[in-house]
Amino acid sequence: MHDPDAETPAPDAAGPPAAGVRARDGLLAGALGWRLVWSGAVLTGLAALALGFQGLPGPAWLALLAGAAPGLAGQLLRRWDGENARMIELGGWALGTGLAAGLTGGTAGPLALWCAAPLAAALTLDNRKLVSGGAALSLVLLATSLWAAVANTAAAPPPGLSPWLSGLCALTTIGGLAWALPLSMRRRADRAERAEEAQARLEALLAGQPHLVITVDAVGKLGSAFGAAPAGVPVDALFSHGLVAAAWHPDRANVQTAILRAATRGEAETGFAPRAAPDRWVELSLRRLPDGRLAGVISDGTIRHSREMALETARAEAESLNASKSRFLANMSHELRTPLNAVIGFSDIMKQRLFGPMPDKYLEYARLIHESGGHLLALINDVLDMSKIEAERYELSRTVFDAREPVSAALRLVRLQAHEAAVALRSVLPPEPATVEADERAIKQITLNLLSNALKFTPAGGSVTVTVGAGDGVLEIAVSDTGVGIAPEDLDRLGRPYEQAGDATGRAKGTGLGLSLVRAFAELHGGSMAIESQQGEGTAVTVRLPVLLNTAVEGRPQGAEIIPLNVGR
């Protein structure tokens, strides 16, 4: 939409449309022709008089040349056109014909009628402002000529010449006016016709387009309406009851607000169920017009709206489902930990023979119960962590520590397992402290999960190596094994929750959460996890975390189970 008040013109405002160019060219051609004929007539008259009167007086010569000059000079408009150029050209007419009248006795002289020449020339230009300018110039000329006559500054031409000059003057002026007037009037008529056609085309466009285009005032009363009304919005009712009443009553406040917002802020969008068809939905878009009224588009949005509603419902359902799943898992984990305390605690007492000796077989059973309890606890912790991460409720508790500590702690936890599986466990740790700011439990969990995975999939006689690297602000933990490796088709799935490599029978024990937790913990730290594997040769998983600090701080004593609170943290 064009805004007439806009400071910068719209791109298509730089020039009139093509039809306008042609009309203007035609107009200019008419005006130039008029000027040629004018000069031709005056010069012909001059030639005739020069032949008829031996010794035509100098002032008469000059007067007629001055009278012919503006018409010739006007041809310059071919090259240099515009409102200013035309105004200057009219000034040339006043100068030329004024000089002619002044040289021949002013209003008392035979060329007095030429005072009307600027007006006549202006009429051919078909512009209200120029016509007024021409008329003003003619009046000034008349006044000047009157003064010239009264002051008698110029001698009248010889009496024998005057009638001829009068005749020429009358012929050119009256002929000029007679030609210019209809020219101007016909143009005006053409223009009006074109405007009507343009309006008719515009109205046809408005009526034919697929939405209902309306104008309303600030209270929603309809000014006009064009186009196709959507089902449930009868145009008659819009006119009689206004825009707000077209909405089903629960939605009326929305429409009211939208009208108010458009009136104050310039635009507003809303939607409402129509009163006549509350099962449908229409969309309303409002813009403020320069005159303060509002222009609006009403269109049918039933299908889009119901699609959006369905999506929104599905999203809310999925969210609440996910939230209840997370709640369930959190509660479950807590309920499972309490009996586990008894299982682990009592078997620990038996294992340590706290109340006296026990047959070796029972001791072995106690150890197995204790170990299984520990395994179950690790699984519960994994499920709980994953559910918290999935619910986006997991918050890292970042502290500053030496990254070698949690890695060593994880190594200690799997040493026995490695020994029993006859797998060599190696570690390559940097000699200097790798000071990081991270969640220490997460780092330990990452290392532990990678090590347990590697041990699970490495046959007896193989080896598992953990390497810690530190540099460029990045802590790198890599665990490589000489195990069975991972098939290429399984590589993509790994690291997604509950996914495991291999078929159902070949799967090792576990929830399939190990790697996905590693990836999730890495991503929570802004880091990444990469898996490289050759089937039958082994697997290397590398975790990179941007958590390394450059300044070394002193390590502090750590207890896995007991955390004395009087130690400064």
Place this chain on the structure above:
Amino acid sequence: MMSKKVLIVEDNELNMKLFHDLLDAQGYETLQTREGLHALALAREHRPDLILMDIQLPEISGLEVTKWLKEDDELNHIPVVAVTAFAMKGDEERIREGGCEAYISKPISVTHFLDTVRRYLG
């Protein structure tokens, strides 16, 4: 010399038995309760040398009971060790603010449990 007294505040029967048996085997005397309010009364009556406080109690949180203990001029010298099954982020902070001297997370390790108890019973 009189044996040291430990007050156990714990709502789970099995865990109570576990803690009691462990402490009993070490020659400590135990007082037992499942309720926070009762814990306060027992502490006032028997003046135990250490209190093991379960945080997830059915009615009043163990943290609340600890706060009352620490506000009581006659009882605030008794060390309180929190025992919790579910260390959420921020719990440690709250346990410390509540005035507990240390915390033990469930499931316990017998060795760590006894080490901690011994540290506060001398």
